[in-house]
Amino acid sequence: MKLPVASPGEVRAEAGELFQQHRGPLSLALSLHVIAAALGLAGPFLLGTMVDAVANGTSTTRIDVLAATLAACILAQALFTRAAVRRSLVLGEKVFAELRETFIARILRLPLSTVERAGTGDLIARTTGDIDALARTVRFAVPEILIAIVTTVLTLAAAILTGPFVAAGAIVGGPLLYAGTRWYLNRARQGYLWERAAYATLDGTVTETVDAARTIENLGLAGVRVRRTESDLAEAYATERRTLFLRSVWFPTAELSYVLPVAATLAWGAWLASAGWATVGQVAAVVLYMVQIVDPVDRLVSWLDELQVGTSSLARVVGVAKVPDDREPTGAAPDGEDIHADDVRYAYVDGQDVLHGVSLELRPGERLAMVGPSGAGKSTLGRLLAGIHPTRAGRVAVGGVELVALELDQLRREVVLVTQEHHVFVGTLRDNLALAAPSASDDELRQALDAVDAREWADALPDGLDTVVGSGGHSVGPARAQQIALARIVLADPHTLVLDEATSLLDPRAARHLERSLSAVLHGRTVVAIAHRLHTAHDADRVGVVEEGRISELGSHHELVEHGGAYAKLWESWHGRSPT
Structure with missing residues (x-):
C-alpha cells in the first residue's frame, strides 16, 4: 500500500493558504525587492544618459x-537588497517551520493500520528526503523565483520606456x-514524482534488509535481498536519467x-541608431538592460x-x-471492561x-494466551482486539462500545498493544518513561x-533517570x-493489555521472570499474550489456539493437553x- 499523493490543485490550494497566512510579511519582502530592483534599473538608464551627454558635448x-x-543608487540598492533578502529568509524559515509542524501533526494522526500497511520506506522517504527538498524550495527557491520575476518584469518595463523601438529586439x-x-x-x-517514489521504495528495501539482517542471513536470503536492492537501484537510476x-x-x-535578445537588440539598435530612429544612448541603455536581464x-x-x-x-x-x-468516534463511553469480538x-x-x-469473549481480569x-x-487478531485495525466485518467492542467508535485517547485508556518492536527516543530516561x-x-x-x-x-546509570539515552546517548x-x-x-495503566511477543528479545529465563512480574503488577487486569514460548500458555487462565485465521481450540492448559x-x-x- 502506498500513501496517497496530492493533486496539483490540492498543492496549489495548500500553497495559496500558506501565502494567505503570511500575506503581510510576504508583501513587505516583495516591496523591498521591488525597490531594490527599481534602484538597479537606474544604472543602464544613467549610463545611457551619460553616453548621450558626452555625444552632445554636455558639460x-x-x-x-x-x-x-549612479553611485548613490548602487549603494541604496545594496542596502534594500540586504533588507529584502533578510526578510525573505526569515519568512521562508517561518513557512517551512509551519509546514514541518503540520506534517508531523498529520503523520501522528495517521491510522496505525495505514502505517503498518504502507511500510517504513515511503514514510521515511517523506519525512527525510521530501522534507529536505521542500526545505530548500521554501527557503531559497520560492524567494529567488519571486525576486527573479519582479526583476525581469521591471527590467523589461524599463527597457521599453527607455527605447520602445530598440526593446523590440527582446521579443526574439x-x-x-x-x-x-x-x-x-x-x-x-x-x-x-516517479523519482521520489523510486527512492522511497529503495529506502524501504534497504531499511528492511538492515533491520532483518540476522533473519536474512539465517534463512539464506542474502542473494534475494541483493537482487531486490539492485532492482530498486535500477529503477532509481532510470528515474534520474529521465529527469x-x-x-x-x-x-x-x-x-x-x-542570450539571443542581447545580440538581436544590439544589431537592431545599431540599425535604428544609423537610421535616426534611436540615439546611441538609448541603444546602450537597452542593450545593458538585456544584459542585466540575463x-x-x-x-x-x-x-x-x-x-x-x-x-x-x-x-x-x-x-x-x-x-x-x-475510526468513527461517537463520544460514547464504555460501560464495563469486557471485550467481545463477534x-x-x-x-x-x-x-x-x-x-x-x-x-471471542475476554473475561475481565483473565490471562488469555x-x-x-x-x-x-x-x-x-491481537491488533483487532487492541483497536489498531478496524474489522472488515463483525465487531470488536469494549463495554458495549465498538473500539473504532472510541477516540484514540479513550481507546488507549481501555486497551494497549505492545509488540516486539520498540523505540528509545533521544532524551533522558525520565523523558522516555513520562x-x-x-x-x-x-x-x-x-x-x-x-x-x-x-x-x-536503571539506578546504575550514570545519572539515573536523568541519563540521556537513545541515539548519541547512553x-x-x-x-x-x-x-x-x-x-x-505499566504507567499508561490500561485495564486490558495485548502483548504480541513482547518479550521475544529477552533470553528465556529473563522473559519468564519478566512475564511473571507483569502478572503480579497487572493483577485484576485483562492480559492477552501472543507468544511462541508456551510457558506463557501454561501460566494463563485460558489458551486460544489460532489456526488458519480461526480459533480452533479454547480452554485452560490442562484441558487442552x-x-x-x-x-x-x-x-x-x-x-x-x-504432554502432562
Whole structure:
C-alpha cells in the first residue's frame, strides 16, 4: 500500500493558504525587492544618459552629477537588497517551520493500520528526503523565483520606456523560452514524482534488509535481498536519467532564449541608431538592460527546476492528509471492561481474509494466551482486539462500545498493544518513561521500572533517570529498550493489555521472570499474550489456539493437553516430551 499523493490543485490550494497566512510579511519582502530592483534599473538608464551627454558635448558638471547619482543608487540598492533578502529568509524559515509542524501533526494522526500497511520506506522517504527538498524550495527557491520575476518584469518595463523601438529586439527569445518551458513543465511533475517514489521504495528495501539482517542471513536470503536492492537501484537510476534528460533539453534551450535578445537588440539598435530612429544612448541603455536581464532569467530557469522538485515533494507531504480515518468516534463511553469480538473478519488484501469469523469473549481480569503457527493470524487478531485495525466485518467492542467508535485517547485508556518492536527516543530516561504519563512522579517512574525488572540497571546509570539515552546517548540494548517500552505500558495503566511477543528479545529465563512480574503488577487486569514460548500458555487462565485465521481450540492448559488436539502437539513439540 502506498500513501496517497496530492493533486496539483490540492498543492496549489495548500500553497495559496500558506501565502494567505503570511500575506503581510510576504508583501513587505516583495516591496523591498521591488525597490531594490527599481534602484538597479537606474544604472543602464544613467549610463545611457551619460553616453548621450558626452555625444552632445554636455558639460562635465552634468556628467559628474549623473555619476554621483549612479553611485548613490548602487549603494541604496545594496542596502534594500540586504533588507529584502533578510526578510525573505526569515519568512521562508517561518513557512517551512509551519509546514514541518503540520506534517508531523498529520503523520501522528495517521491510522496505525495505514502505517503498518504502507511500510517504513515511503514514510521515511517523506519525512527525510521530501522534507529536505521542500526545505530548500521554501527557503531559497520560492524567494529567488519571486525576486527573479519582479526583476525581469521591471527590467523589461524599463527597457521599453527607455527605447520602445530598440526593446523590440527582446521579443526574439520569447517564443523559444515559452516553448521550451512548456515542454519541460508538462513532463517534470510526473518525472520527479516517479523519482521520489523510486527512492522511497529503495529506502524501504534497504531499511528492511538492515533491520532483518540476522533473519536474512539465517534463512539464506542474502542473494534475494541483493537482487531486490539492485532492482530498486535500477529503477532509481532510470528515474534520474529521465529527469536529467528533461533538464538537458530545457536548460540549453532556456540559455539560448535569453542570450539571443542581447545580440538581436544590439544589431537592431545599431540599425535604428544609423537610421535616426534611436540615439546611441538609448541603444546602450537597452542593450545593458538585456544584459542585466540575463541574470534574473537564468536564476528563474535554475530555480524553476528546483521548484518542480519541491512541488513534487509538497504533493507527497500534503498527500498524507488525504489518508482517510479508519475510526468513527461517537463520544460514547464504555460501560464495563469486557471485550467481545463477534464474527470478526479481516483482510490485508481485498478478497483474501486472514481472519474468518472469529468470536471471542475476554473475561475481565483473565490471562488469555494465543498460540499457533506463524501466519495463523494471532498478531492480526491481537491488533483487532487492541483497536489498531478496524474489522472488515463483525465487531470488536469494549463495554458495549465498538473500539473504532472510541477516540484514540479513550481507546488507549481501555486497551494497549505492545509488540516486539520498540523505540528509545533521544532524551533522558525520565523523558522516555513520562511519554505514557507526563504527570508521573520519579517514585512512580521507578516503580514502573521495578515492575518490569529494570530498576537495578536503571539506578546504575550514570545519572539515573536523568541519563540521556537513545541515539548519541547512553547505549541501551534491545532487551532493556523493550523493558522501557513495557514500563511505559505499566504507567499508561490500561485495564486490558495485548502483548504480541513482547518479550521475544529477552533470553528465556529473563522473559519468564519478566512475564511473571507483569502478572503480579497487572493483577485484576485483562492480559492477552501472543507468544511462541508456551510457558506463557501454561501460566494463563485460558489458551486460544489460532489456526488458519480461526480459533480452533479454547480452554485452560490442562484441558487442552488432555484433549490431545493441536495444542497438545505444540506443547509436546516445544517441551520435548509427552504432554502432562
